[in-house]
């Protein structure tokens with residue numbers, strides 16, 4: 001019988017010995033590879049963290065002890081171990097388990113995650129709450145070296161160092177974000193890994209730990225008493241120690257015994273401790289190990305079969321061409337080089353390319369200053385992650401009317417990543433930005449035109465688009481600021497105003513209606529809106545965005561009390577819809593042909 005069949009909870013796991021844990025780790029790896037092959041998901045990160053997760057569950061007592069996963073994309077072994085083994089095949093499916101920690105899914109998931117660099121703030125909240133309620137559980141944050149590039153992590157370290165609340169920070173260092181990790185902190189961690197001290201430190205830690213009875217006295221206690229050389233070695237790791245956070249490591253993240261020993265030694269610590277663990281991203285799968293960026297996240301079989309055009313790859317092509325003539329071009333990513341189509345650009349023009357780490361807020365203000373001093377910055381970013389930088393877009397870009405070009409990828413429903421990653425809020429938050437121009441191109445040719453047009457546009461500009469484009473309309477309409485294109489004409493008094501590629505697809509599938517491609521969401525084409533505003537006309541707005549503050553509501557607010565036509569606004573509700581394929585997400589929100597036909601029927 002395989003360990004896979006025997007183990008479904010942390011208490012089952014605690015029955016195994018070290019050798020059995022090693023064998024079980026390999027079984028888990030195989031299941032992750034098999035499942036992700038079918039369902040898609042975060043392959044390389046999960047393969048790298050199997051032993052680390054087993055050791056954490058072996059030592060600590062989840063869910064009493066709180067495990068806070070940063071980003072949360074690496075939680076598959078945790079899910080398998082926490083009563084979701086039999087649901088694992090449903091990973092990321094509609095009505096299946098989520099690919100991220102989700103407290104509504106399981107008592108073992110202490111805190112929701114999906115966006116990066118939140119774990120330390122959350123862990124501090126859990127730790128302070130525990131202390132105030134006189135409880136005694138452990139709080140363990142598991143954060144990657146990539147997530148440690150995010151500003152929130154430093155804001156949290158700042159308070160953790162001062163509050164001295166007891167918590168364990170496990171730094172899972174695999175030298176990779178999605179692409180190679182960047183920045184000075186990453187360089188510092190590399191130094192720690194590679195320095196001569198690494199081995200000395202490791203041997204000393206081992207010696208110190210093995211001198212203690214297994215699960216016995218705490219290493220922290222030994223350190224506090226200054227009984228061994230360890231303290232001085234640890235104190236030489238200035239950054240964390242000078243913030244008031246005890247540093248231990250680096251340790252081999254695939255040596256289960258060593259991990260169990262070190263975690264046992266810090267159990268119930270009443271001070272913050274950081275344990276630096278080195279792992280190998282993609283471990284156990286030859287292709288993922290050799291190309292961890294490519295296998296960071298992989299598509300499901302169904303997604304791989306889809307043959308659609310990619311907006312992101314057009315971004316790369318456009319910028320490569322623009323760089324030939326635009327000396328002042330500056331291209332920015334916040335750790336999403338490949339996903340936003342910038343891999344080749346980064347390779348060809350490293351001096352024009354800035355990967356700032358998982359630091360969207362910084363990216364926006366950095367871009368604003370580049371623009372303020374005469375450069376032409378493009379920030380390519382996923383819609384969901386730009387949410388992080390709401391105030392920087394408003395305060396640093398828009399209030400100064402600076403020409404930062406936002407290329408907002410993965411807008412609209414995103415599919416399998418689910419509720420934490422939906423790009424359905426951007427039209428709302430961008431529409432309220434003073435002086436922002438917001439565009440939703442209907443297809444690839446129009447996208448290329450608007451990119452070209454953006455080069456000489458001299459104000460804040462946001463172009464939002466989903467991952468892929470299924471239809472090409474090729475109408476070659478010239479781009480005119482604030483003007484909409486009429487795609488279909490009918491004598492019927494029904495007018496569909498469709499925002500962006502997916503919505504135009506729906507509108508164009510309906511016969512005997514007028515269809516407008518509303519390329520500009522801000523400013524609205526008020527000439528068209530004024531013409532349509534007559535009694536007896538039916539106007540239907542379609543947007544892959546929430547209703548609140550979105551396109552439909554902008555139209556309604558433009559008409560105000562002088563609306564004579566009938567206006568129907570179709571958009572996503574703000575009630576969280578966690579469907580995990582795009583079609584059913586759209587359908588549940590009524591953004592499909594059948595629902596639009598129903599609406600039309602209601603009025604005709």
Ligand SMILES: Cc1ncc(C[n+]2csc(CCOP(=O)(O)OP(=O)(O)O)c2C)c(N)n1
Pocket residue numbers: 045071073074114115116143144145146147148172174176177178281334335336358360385388
């Ligand atoms: C705010 C935010 N920006 C971008 C991302 C996309 N993202 C997901 S995982 C990841 C890299 C994380 O690297 P690391 O923490 O080292 O974990 P690893 O995958 O290497 O285990 C990024 C950039 C995100 N989840 N959140």
